[in-house]
Amino acid sequence: MADTGMRRQPREWDLRAIFATYGIAIAFLIIFVILSIVADNFLTLSNLMNILLQASNIGIMAAGLTVVVIAAEIDLSVASVQSLAAVCVSMLLTRAGVPIPVAIVLTLMLGCLLGAFSGSLAGWFGIPAFILTLAVDSLARGSALIATGGTSVFGLPDAYSFIGQGRIGPVPVAGIICALTFLAVHLILTRTVLGTNIYAVGGNKEAARIAGVNVFAVKLYVMMISGFCAALAGVVMSSRIMGAQAIMGVYDLMDVIAAVVIGGASLLGGEGRIIGTVIGTLVIACMRNGLNLLGIPADWQLIAVGGIIVLAVLVDYVGRKRVA
Amino acid sequence: MTGTSHPLLQLKRVSKRYPGVLALQDVDFDLGVGELHVVVGENGAGKSTLIKSIAGATFPDQGEILFDGSPVQQLSVARRKALGIHVIYQELSLIPTMSVMQNIFLGNELTRGPGLGTQFRVRDIGGMRQFCLDLLKRLRIDIDPEKRVADLPVAQKQLIEIAKAVGFNARVIVMDEPTTSLGPKEKQRLFELIDELKGRGIGIIFISHIVEDCIALGDRITVLRDGRHVTTLDRGAAGAAKLVQLITGRPISERYPEIKSSPGKLLLEVRNLTSGKLFRDVSFDLHEGEIIGFAGLVGSGRTDLMRAIMGVDPYDSGSITIGGQPLRRYRPRAALQHNIAILTEDRKTQGVLPNLDVMTNIAATAMNLSGSAVGKRVTVGGQITRSGAIMAYAVERIAALNIKAHSPRQKIAHLSGGNQQKALLARALAAGARVLILDEPTKGIDAGAKLEIYDILADLVAKGLSVIVVSSETPEVQAICSRILVMNRGRIAAELKREDASVEKIVTYATQSLQ
Numbered sequence: 001m002a003d004t005g006m007r008r009q010p011r012e013w014d015l016r017a018i019f020a021t022y023g024i025a026i027a028f029l030i031i032f033v034i035l036s037i038v039a040d041n042f043l044t045l046s047n048l049m050n051i052l053l054q055a056s057n058i059g060i061m062a063a064g065l066t067v068v069v070i071a072a073e074i075d076l077s078v079a080s081v082q083s084l085a086a087v088c089v090s091m092l093l094t095r096a097g098v099p100i101p102v103a104i105v106l107t108l109m110l111g112c113l114l115g116a117f118s119g120s121l122a123g124w125f126g127i128p129a130f131i132l133t134l135a136v137d138s139l140a141r142g143s144a145l146i147a148t149g150g151t152s153v154f155g156l157p158d159a160y161s162f163i164g165q166g167r168i169g170p171v172p173v174a175g176i177i178c179a180l181t182f183l184a185v186h187l188i189l190t191r192t193v194l195g196t197n198i199y200a201v202g203g204n205k206e207a208a209r210i211a212g213v214n215v216f217a218v219k220l221y222v223m224m225i226s227g228f229c230a231a232l233a234g235v236v237m238s239s240r241i242m243g244a245q246a247i248m249g250v251y252d253l254m255d256v257i258a259a260v261v262i263g264g265a266s267l268l269g270g271e272g273r274i275i276g277t278v279i280g281t282l283v284i285a286c287m288r289n290g291l292n293l294l295g296i297p298a299d300w301q302l303i304a305v306g307g308i309i310v311l312a313v314l315v316d317y318v319g320r321k322r323v324a
Numbered sequence: 325m326t327g328t329s330h331p332l333l334q335l336k337r338v339s340k341r342y343p344g345v346l347a348l349q350d351v352d353f354d355l356g357v358g359e360l361h362v363v364v365g366e367n368g369a370g371k372s373t374l375i376k377s378i379a380g381a382t383f384p385d386q387g388e389i390l391f392d393g394s395p396v397q398q399l400s401v402a403r404r405k406a407l408g409i410h411v412i413y414q415e416l417s418l419i420p421t422m423s424v425m426q427n428i429f430l431g432n433e434l435t436r437g438p439g440l441g442t443q444f445r446v447r448d449i450g451g452m453r454q455f456c457l458d459l460l461k462r463l464r465i466d467i468d469p470e471k472r473v474a475d476l477p478v479a480q481k482q483l484i485e486i487a488k489a490v491g492f493n494a495r496v497i498v499m500d501e502p503t504t505s506l507g508p509k510e511k512q513r514l515f516e517l518i519d520e521l522k523g524r525g526i527g528i529i530f531i532s533h534i535v536e537d538c539i540a541l542g543d544r545i546t547v548l549r550d551g552r553h554v555t556t557l558d559r560g561a562a563g564a565a566k567l568v569q570l571i572t573g574r575p576i577s578e579r580y581p582e583i584k585s586s587p588g589k590l591l592l593e594v595r596n597l598t599s600g601k602l603f604r605d606v607s608f609d610l611h612e613g614e615i616i617g618f619a620g621l622v623g624s625g626r627t628d629l630m631r632a633i634m635g636v637d638p639y640d641s642g643s644i645t646i647g648g649q650p651l652r653r654y655r656p657r658a659a660l661q662h663n664i665a666i667l668t669e670d671r672k673t674q675g676v677l678p679n680l681d682v683m684t685n686i687a688a689t690a691m692n693l694s695g696s697a698v699g700k701r702v703t704v705g706g707q708i709t710r711s712g713a714i715m716a717y718a719v720e721r722i723a724a725l726n727i728k729a730h731s732p733r734q735k736i737a738h739l740s741g742g743n744q745q746k747a748l749l750a751r752a753l754a755a756g757a758r759v760l761i762l763d764e765p766t767k768g769i770d771a772g773a774k775l776e777i778y779d780i781l782a783d784l785v786a787k788g789l790s791v792i793v794v795s796s797e798t799p800e801v802q803a804i805c806s807r808i809l810v811m812n813r814g815r816i817a818a819e820l821k822r823e824d825a826s827v828e829k830i831v832t833y834a835t836q837s838l839q
Contacts, residue, residue: 192708207677
């Protein structure tokens with residue numbers, strides 16, 4: 001009796017461990033294979049590059065949000081900051097006639113500033129970033145609407161299209177920017193003192209403070225990173241469509257959170273890796289693309305994304321309970 | 325002694341295997357009506373598994389558990405509770421934001437009239453209040469049932485847990501380390517209550533690390549070691565030394581080694597430190613190579629004082645200087661930069677970084693102090709971490725402090741209490757600590773690991789480090805510290821030299837009412 005118990009137990013445990021580690025990747029492969037079979041034109045080089053392009057702004061924002069989530073906070077303002085940044089860079093280029101690099105740098109600084117606003121209040125007073133960024137979301141969207149008067153901004157200089165439409169070989173420039181963002185955030189998380197502190201604060205803020213971690217700085221920096229990424233996504237987006245509108249990308253927040261959660265970062269903080277978010281982003285992008293190819297309307301895609309988030313969270317929580 | 329036909333609770337040859345460990349092996353145990361049966365053993369001896377098996381939180385692989393003569397080993401926690409088997413765990417299970425009354429009735433609310441299902445019923449608030457008042461009065465517990473649990477000291481929370489069990493007709497109460505965080509007076513109150521419960525025929529299983537308590541209380545004492553039943557002693561059958569030897573399985577000549585202080589230059593000066601009602605007008609000095617102790621009741625302000633010195637909590641007035649330099653308020657980082665480090669009372673919530681591995685935990689403080697020697701070694705300019713260097717440093721320290729971990733990459737949360745404590749000690753030393761504040765350094769740590777920690781402290785003090793020990797284990801403070809400051813209601817009531825101090829004296833100063 002004891003013997004069979006001994007033999008069975010390790011095998012079960014191994015399966016769970018494998019699933020906990022590679023579950024997301026396996027799920028991604030399954031989705032990928034299914035889409036390749038059911039949707040014509042899914043598995044072509046041009047479509048895959050297209051997915052990469054479509055994934056880029058979600059991916060850039062998800063990279064920033066991952067850092068925030070690991071620090072046990074959340075940034076609900078990313079989609080609106082993205083729109084405001086798109087409007088900001090477009091208006092700087094068309095109305096103010098600022099040179100392209102200057103316009104981009106100013107816009108990225110705006111993103112950092114908005115992040116610093118939430119981050120400093122969160123760090124100083126211990127207000128949850130959840131509520132602060134909800135306010136910033138409204139502030140940013142409102143500012144974008146007022147600045148544009150509700151209309152579209154067009155007429156950006158041709159050279160600006162390189163960021164969002166340009167390609168190096170078959171690879172879209174936006175995809176490369178996204179990959180570099182992922183790499184940069186990965187290096188911050190794994191190779192810097194700040195990265196260790198982000199995990200420490202996310203795991204136990206009070207213990208981290210007593211251990212000498214500057215909790216204020218950690219909160220400030222994570223929100224600034226997220227703000228920066230959202231602004232960068234705004235630049236990429238405005239370049240892709242060569243214009244800006246205050247209400248574009250209103251549903252992007254959903255996709256960004258989905259990418260991070262599917263990627264396995266714990267909303268309770270302290271856990272998460274960039275590679276997970278990369279896969280989470282690909283899952284969302286492939287889903288969107290596949291559903292488009294299959295001719296499923298955008299309204300129903302929302303239902304699909306909602307369902308996927310629930311599923312991912314469920315797998316995460318059930319899996320963790322089992323392993324623990 | 326407690327002569328009934330069959331015992332109230334009986335375990336027969338109970339075994340439980342976890343992957344890789346045999347947590348309990350053929351353990352026999354019984355408890356009579358109105359009896360207090362102590363269970364002792366080191367960490368890993370099987371006490372927790374025994375409790376869980378009795379509670380129904382885990383199911384033994386083999387053996388029988390009889391309650392009142394009938395088998396209960398298949399029943400759930402809730403079913404066993406309904407029969408009268410209650411467990412009060414060390415981490416109390418009260419909900420801090422709710423009142424005493426709400427906690428007592430949690431899950432058992434009295435209701436009135438008809439209702440929908442079990443959830444949508446009208447709570448009988450008047451009835452519950454009356455029941456609560458009666459219950460607390462019966463047990464002579466003087467607590468307002470309307471008070472929020474969060475506002476109560478630990479000792480009172482424990483009394484409420486006991487009241488809760490008694491209120492729901494407990495016949496067996498298991499108390500897991502109930503005295504660890506209590507001062508002498510609170511302990512006395514608990515013991516009185518325990519006597520009362522025994523008088524009512526309730527059987528009590530009492531788990532404790534504190535040998536004196538076990539000997540004072542136990543009608544019988546069962547010793548577990550490595551998952552096996554070593555022996556069961558009748559009252560008075562063994563003294564402290566003998567019991568410790570049975571627990572650890574090896575002779576220990578000294579439980580508390582004397583640590584030699586050789587005070588050098590003045591290092592830390594605390595003057596007239598005051599923080600609201602927590603502590604008032606506290607002044608003391610600490611020299612290099614000195615180990616001093618803070619004794620007193622829980623709630624006498626010892627922990628609050630240490631947290632203020634460390635900059636964890638703010639204070640109102642007074643001054644702290646280290647090496648002649650003033651220390652900024654409310655900045656743990658500032659204290660660390662001045663080479664002061666603390667190991668807090670609550671290792672789990674204020675000590676370890678639970679989601680990180682052992683090596684990162686050890687280096688966590690140093691890497692944030694770019695000026696420190698270890699900080700320079702494990703980072704590039706205080707910004708970029710050098711994982712190879714962190715690993716090498718951790719390996720060194722793990723060996724030096726004999727920290728038992730599978731690998732430096734093991735999550736610290738998976739280590740035992742004693743090894744976590746040693747890792748936190750390593751963290752403080754990595755940060756270049758010259759003053760170590762240790763709040764209940766051996767709380768919840770087994771006898772073997774305790775001795776190791778005393779050895780490490782002796783070594784550090786000999787090297788010129790200064791140590792402040794806060795402890796509720798009076799014999800511990802008395803033995804290892806060269807000076808003992810006794811706190812009483814936020815003030816220093818006495819300062820005793822080791823030669824002049826005795827457990828009785830300390831307890832007297834800690835409990836006497838001032839003017």
